[in-house]
Amino acid sequence: MEPVRALIAILGLDQHETGALAVARILRDAGVEVIYLGRFNLPERIATTAVDEDVDVVGVSCHSWEYIYHIDELLRRLAEEPTHVPVVVGGSVITESDRQALIRKGVAAVFGPGAQAAEIVGTVRHLADLRRATRTI
């Protein structure tokens, strides 16, 4: 089977990069192909890259509140594409009520501070499997 492909990106002008780099490394170590888009992205760029790169999962790292104002557009843009790429959001600023709000909007999984590596890898693999199963139907 083709390896799982994940896009890792940071939104807006959030300058914090530790979380995104660490998650990228965790996924690579687990055999996931990571397309690292890094800092300074608006939803359009993330969605376009996700489609062009045919990724299975989009991971957004949040260490500022900018995601609140960008996430709807990102979800909408990805929903408009036939590829059905799920979005995972993670970061230290995300509280339990933020998590619930994101899930209601349609984010596939949310990781707050203290998420374990195994949890992140397991979720990404699971979402990739789901997407691939849907696509082959």
Added chain:
Amino acid sequence: MTELETQSKIPLKPFYTSGDVADLDNGAALNDPGAFPYTRGRRSDPARRDSWIQRELSGEGPPSRSNAQFRYLIETGAVGLDVIGDAPTTACLDPDHPYALNAVGTQGVSLSRLDDFFELYDGIPLDRITLSHSLPGWFAVAGLYAVAKARGVSPAVLRGSVIQTPLYCEDYGYRTHMPVSLRLRLTLDSIAFCTREMPKFHSFVEDTYYISDGGPDAVEEMALGFIEIRAVVRELLKRGLDIDSFAPRIAILLNCRMDFFEEIAKIRATRRLFARMMRDEFGAKDPRSWSVNITAHTAGSSLTAQQPVNNVIRGAIQALALALAGVQAVEISAFDEAYRTPSPESHLVALRTQQVVQYESNAGQVADPLGGSYYVEHLTGEIERRIGEMTDRIEALGGPLDLCERGWFRSLFEEAMVRQERAIQDGTLPRVGVNMFRMAEEHDTLLKELAATKIEPCWDHVERIKEFKGSRDQTGVAAALQGVLGAAKAEREDLMRPIIAAMEAGATLGEISGALRMAYGSAYDPFGVAAAAL
């Protein structure tokens, strides 16, 4: 942890004896506080009760809200102010830039034009309060200078500081999308300008805090810091400046993590390395050039989103370490750090922590109270050796600008960030509430709601900036920006004068930065979405 070691992996013994500090009585390494090589502190008389400047990081919303924060902090007992710019300001973008809209005023104050500086400093006694700035150094110097002039305050009496981040900002946290040669020139020009016009102002704060928080360890932090200091000093000397004209105004803003003795030893080692470098290598004659000012922030990355009340305790321990190490100014990263810039409540807790440490513990009454401790002296020597070795090793690899352009520093930062995250994940770096003594989400409520209170982006300030831009004398702005562009294209011209003139003409941070980028062959707008104003 099975093996005894410090956070930066220096092996430790179960205890230390006189055999570990062979040169303890050697004046060359230790000497008294206030004497070369200043290992034991800049002064011999810290017993004065106001021995360090207590300040707290502030900056939120439009400049008027930050001004209100300033007034609150001064009322609460702060004797210095430190203002941080929001993400657009640190990235040299205007609030109305499409990438900036949702980040205006949320993680610092929005500053983009001279009017913003007038609003920021309104009613603040510029001649009495020291003003530190964590925002693009040249921009802060230009803004403060122009406001002081307009208010009839002589720039010569201004005290405070700006951080200078020429080598590492693109790789680690303060990205401006300017080439390193331009960043270095802005650094040199603003230092040279202050040396002439604002001689009491610390125009060169080497900020090793931001480059180490969340990644590099204590040794890497200071080695990178010395690389940058040496690069800037060498360039200033090449311009013909006398070392003693600017060296007394160099300060180091460093990080204080949770490894108590390692951080104390690091500060002592840094003073010794700096003194020897200035005297023996750069030939400084003025003792004030030898004894570096050290200011410290307690490590934001040691603070956790989980159980935020634990952060209050961490702040107190780190503040005590700084009192024992002897520093010139302290800022405690507030308990809500993992979520936001400080709230009034967390500001208060941080200042009260400093006050309790300073006034009640008596810890800072005697200079260098740990001097002579077998362990601390051994560790100081060991860290000094490691910092020196790493600095030499990096310098042997090539010029710092070259290493920067080759992405060498970026790789180091990436490795360090991943290493730290991994250490927290696997538990080798203990974090109470994160990798030990965790608590179920529903029980983790103490201070949680307060810490996680969100700040909304200041969209009304964005509108103000748009209106301002529409109502300016556009011809004057364009002409002033051409002045910046022309000066930047000419290799030897000073940039500060045309920058100040452009701000006085109403040009903004984003526009001036765009003109500077253009002069260096980069795009006016790094994201290709804002139209050039010239």
